[in-house]
Amino acid sequence: MTDATPEMIEKGMIEAATADTRLDRLQNGLKARYARERRFRLYGVLAVALAIGFLALLLGRIVTQGYTAFYAHEITLPVYMDPARIDRAYPQGANYQLMTAEQELRRMGVTDDARGTKALAMRSLFSSELKFRAAERVRENPALIGQTVAISAPASDEADLYYKGEISKATPADQRRLTDEQIEWLDRMKAEGAVRTHFNTALFTNGDSTEPELAGVxxxxxxxxxxxxxxxxxxxxxxxxxxxxxxxxxxxxxxxxxxxxxxxxxxxxxxxxxxxxxxxxxxxxxxxxxxxxxxxxxxxxxxxxxxxxxxxxxxxxxxxxxxxxxxxxxxxxxxxxxxxxxxxxxxxxxxxxxxxxxxxxxxxxxxxxxxxxxxxxxxxxxxxxxxxxxxxxxxxxxxxxxxxxxxxxxxxxxxxxxxxxxxxxxxxxxxxxxxxxxx
CATH class of the missing domain: 1.10.3720.10 (MetI-like)
Structure with missing residues (x-):
C-alpha cells in the first residue's frame, strides 16, 4: 500500500465535509417537511373543529329557543252555562270567553268595574279555542244549558309564556303585556290545580293561525x-x-x-x-x-x-x-x-x-x-x-x-x-x- 499524499487527505476531508453538509440539508429538509405536514394536519383539525363548533352553536340556539314550543299549558275551569246568555237554537253565538272570565273573577272574589275592564283582562288569558270547545259541547248536548261544566282550553300565548318562565314578574310592567294582576290570577289558577302541562300536539295537527297557541306546522x-x-x-x-x-x-x-x-x-x-x-x-x-x-x-x-x-x-x-x-x-x-x-x-x-x-x-x-x-x-x-x-x-x-x-x-x-x-x-x-x- 502506498501512503496517502496530503492532497488525497485534503480531498477526502473535503468530500466528508460535503457529505455531512448534504446530510444536514437532507435532515433539515425532512424536519421542515414533517413540520409542514403536522401544521397542515393541525389546520385541518382546527377547521373541522371550528365547523362543528359553529354547527353546534347553531343547533343549540335553535333547540334552546324552540324546545318550549313542544309543550303547552291548558286551563280547565268550571263554567255555568247560563240560559240567559246561551241561545239553544244558536249556541255558538254566546260569548263563552267573557262568561268564563266573569265567573272566574267572582270565584276569586275580584270585583269588576262598570266597564268590565277586569273581565276583559281575565278573558285575554284564555285562548279563543275556549268558545269553540264550549259551543261544541252545548251543540252536541243542549241539556248542558243551566248546568256547570268543566271546560278545558289552551292558555293564551302570553299566559303560556309566563308559565314557561319566558315572562317574569320582576320585569318592569311597561316591558311586558301581562299586568301584575293578571300574573296573580295565573298563579292562583295554577295553585288551584286548574293548569295542566301537556305535549303540544296542536303544533303537529293544526295549520297556521293568527293566534300563536293554536298555530301548527x-x-x-x-x-x-x-x-x-x-x-x-x-x-x-x-x-x-x-x-x-x-x-x-x-x-x-x-x-x-x-x-x-x-x-x-x-x-x-x-x-x-x-x-x-x-x-x-x-x-x-x-x-x-x-x-x-x-x-x-x-x-x-x-x-x-x-x-x-x-x-x-x-x-x-x-x-x-x-x-x-x-x-x-x-x-x-x-x-x-x-x-x-x-x-x-x-x-x-x-x-x-x-x-x-x-x-x-x-x-x-x-x-x-x-x-x-x-x-x-x-x-x-x-x-x-x-x-x-x-x-x-x-x-x-x-x-x-x-x-x-x-x-x-x-x-x-x-x-x-x-x-x-x-x-x-x-x-x-x-x-x-x-x-x-x-x-
Missing amino acids: LGGVVGSALMLLVTALIAIPIGIGAAVYLEEFSPRNRITDLIEVNINNLAAVPSIVYGLLGVALFINWLHLPRSSPLVGGLVLGLMALPTIIIATRSSLKAVPPSIREAALAMGASRTQTVFQHVLPLAMPGVMTGTIISMAHALGETAPLLLIGMVSFVPGVPHLINEPAGALPSLVYIWENASERAFHERTAAAIMVLLAFMILMNAAAIVLRRRFERRW
Missing part, C-alpha cells in the same frame, strides 16, 4: 309534501332522461358542448332567479293559481333539474367501459346496453343525487316568496292547485310576526324542517351504501 308540512311531489314527477324523469341522452347517445359537437356548459351554469344560478322565472312563466303567462304547490313544484323542479342531470351523468361515467363493451360484444343494442346494464349499475349514484336535490328543494325559500307562498293560509291543503304554505315560508312568516310566542314556534318549525332534511340525506347515504358497487 301541518299546513306547511302538507304543502311542502305536495310541492315535492310535483317537483319529483317533473324533475326526476326529465333530469335522468336528459342525462342518459347527453352521456350515452348525443353526438359530441358544439351544440352538446353548449348545452353542457349551460347546464353547469344553471346549477349555480341563484334560486331567486328561478322564482322570477316562475312568476313570469307559470303565473303571468300560463295563469296557474298563485300560492299553490303546483307552481311551487314547477319552479323547484326547474331548479332541481341541473343538479339531477349533473349527478346522473357523473354516475354514468363511473360505470367501467368494460360493462358497455361486454354487453355490445354479446349482441346487445346500444339502448339495451344503457338501460339494462349501465343505468342499473349507476342507479345508486342517481338516487343519491336525486334525493339530495329534493332535500335542497325542500329548504328553498326565496322562490316561494316570489310566487306568493308567503301569504297566510289557515287551513291544510288537499290539492296541488289550492293555496298552501310550505315549511320554509312558514318559518319566514312566524319569524316576522309581532307576537313573541311565534318566535319559539319558528325555532320548532326549523327543527321539523331540519328533521325532514336529515332523514332525506340519511336515506341517500343508506341507499348509496346499500347498492353501491366498487370496481
Whole structure:
C-alpha cells in the first residue's frame, strides 16, 4: 500500500465535509417537511373543529329557543252555562270567553268595574279555542244549558309564556303585556290545580293561525309534501332522461358542448332567479293559481333539474367501459346496453343525487316568496292547485310576526324542517351504501 499524499487527505476531508453538509440539508429538509405536514394536519383539525363548533352553536340556539314550543299549558275551569246568555237554537253565538272570565273573577272574589275592564283582562288569558270547545259541547248536548261544566282550553300565548318562565314578574310592567294582576290570577289558577302541562300536539295537527297557541306546522308540512311531489314527477324523469341522452347517445359537437356548459351554469344560478322565472312563466303567462304547490313544484323542479342531470351523468361515467363493451360484444343494442346494464349499475349514484336535490328543494325559500307562498293560509291543503304554505315560508312568516310566542314556534318549525332534511340525506347515504358497487 502506498501512503496517502496530503492532497488525497485534503480531498477526502473535503468530500466528508460535503457529505455531512448534504446530510444536514437532507435532515433539515425532512424536519421542515414533517413540520409542514403536522401544521397542515393541525389546520385541518382546527377547521373541522371550528365547523362543528359553529354547527353546534347553531343547533343549540335553535333547540334552546324552540324546545318550549313542544309543550303547552291548558286551563280547565268550571263554567255555568247560563240560559240567559246561551241561545239553544244558536249556541255558538254566546260569548263563552267573557262568561268564563266573569265567573272566574267572582270565584276569586275580584270585583269588576262598570266597564268590565277586569273581565276583559281575565278573558285575554284564555285562548279563543275556549268558545269553540264550549259551543261544541252545548251543540252536541243542549241539556248542558243551566248546568256547570268543566271546560278545558289552551292558555293564551302570553299566559303560556309566563308559565314557561319566558315572562317574569320582576320585569318592569311597561316591558311586558301581562299586568301584575293578571300574573296573580295565573298563579292562583295554577295553585288551584286548574293548569295542566301537556305535549303540544296542536303544533303537529293544526295549520297556521293568527293566534300563536293554536298555530301548527301541518299546513306547511302538507304543502311542502305536495310541492315535492310535483317537483319529483317533473324533475326526476326529465333530469335522468336528459342525462342518459347527453352521456350515452348525443353526438359530441358544439351544440352538446353548449348545452353542457349551460347546464353547469344553471346549477349555480341563484334560486331567486328561478322564482322570477316562475312568476313570469307559470303565473303571468300560463295563469296557474298563485300560492299553490303546483307552481311551487314547477319552479323547484326547474331548479332541481341541473343538479339531477349533473349527478346522473357523473354516475354514468363511473360505470367501467368494460360493462358497455361486454354487453355490445354479446349482441346487445346500444339502448339495451344503457338501460339494462349501465343505468342499473349507476342507479345508486342517481338516487343519491336525486334525493339530495329534493332535500335542497325542500329548504328553498326565496322562490316561494316570489310566487306568493308567503301569504297566510289557515287551513291544510288537499290539492296541488289550492293555496298552501310550505315549511320554509312558514318559518319566514312566524319569524316576522309581532307576537313573541311565534318566535319559539319558528325555532320548532326549523327543527321539523331540519328533521325532514336529515332523514332525506340519511336515506341517500343508506341507499348509496346499500347498492353501491366498487370496481
